[in-house]
Amino acid sequence: MTNDGYIKFNIKWIKAKPLPESVIRELNKWRRKLFDAGLIGMYESGIGFGNISMRIPGTNEFIISGSATGGIENLTAEHYARVTEVDHEKNSLVCVGPIKASSESMTHAAVYDSDHSVNAVIHVHNLRMWKMLLDRVPTTSKEATYGTPEMAEEVMRLFKESDVKEKKIFVMGGHEEGLMTFGKDLDEAGSVMLRYWEEFGK
Numbered sequence: 001m002t003n004d005g006y007i008k009f010n011i012k013w014i015k016a017k018p019l020p021e022s023v024i025r026e027l028n029k030w031r032r033k034l035f036d037a038g039l040i041g042m043y044e045s046g047i048g049f050g051n052i053s054m055r056i057p058g059t060n061e062f063i064i065s066g067s068a069t070g071g072i073e074n075l076t077a078e079h080y081a082r083v084t085e086v087d088h089e090k091n092s093l094v095c096v097g098p099i100k101a102s103s104e105s106m107t108h109a110a111v112y113d114s115d116h117s118v119n120a121v122i123h124v125h126n127l128r129m130w131k132m133l134l135d136r137v138p139t140t141s142k143e144a145t146y147g148t149p150e151m152a153e154e155v156m157r158l159f160k161e162s163d164v165k166e167k168k169i170f171v172m173g174g175h176e177e178g179l180m181t182f183g184k185d186l187d188e189a190g191s192v193m194l195r196y197w198e199e200f201g202k
């Protein structure tokens with residue numbers, strides 16, 4: 001029960017029209033680069049992996065790629081949802097849009113809540129990079145598995161106890177292949193990811 005296709009959190013989905021294409025343009029630009037690198041994609045089993053999000057400026061809300069979109073080459077506004085409320089204690093969130101938010105939205109939210117200067121978060125899967133960087137960059141506990149409140153707690157702990165703010169990357173110790181980067185904007189989060197991938201994951 002650790003794969004990305006299984007949503008463990010409680011999600012309240014308010015169906016709504018897609019956001020304007022102009023809003024998701026920057027997200028899609030980076031999402032495409034990561035897809036081309038194989039960092040976002042789909043396993044042979046048909047389960048998608050990887051997701052990307054962007055804070056709505058000046059709010060605690062963010063726009064994130066939708067559930068089960070990993071394998072789709074080109075996303076449109078139909079594939080993005082807005083996360084409007086997050087409750088880490090209850091492991092629940094509210095999202096608005098034409099699709100349900102990614103099953104890893106709680107972890108994205110933990111990054112936004114930990115550092116208000118963060119405006120973009122990227123999550124990818126890459127086994128080679130994961131193995132190379134495990135415990136070499138800030139790493140969440142191996143006990144905390146994907147999509148759990150413990151994972152969100154671990155992310156918040158890293159922001160208090162490690163140099164993750166400077167590194168802008170962490171390994172998800174209990175989510176094999178899982179890595180996250182973040183930044184003040186998508187260019188920063190994306191560049192950090194591609195730089196580590198070039199060196200350790202390619």
Ligand SMILES: [Zn+2]
Nearest residue numbers: 004049050178
């Ligand atoms: Zn994942």
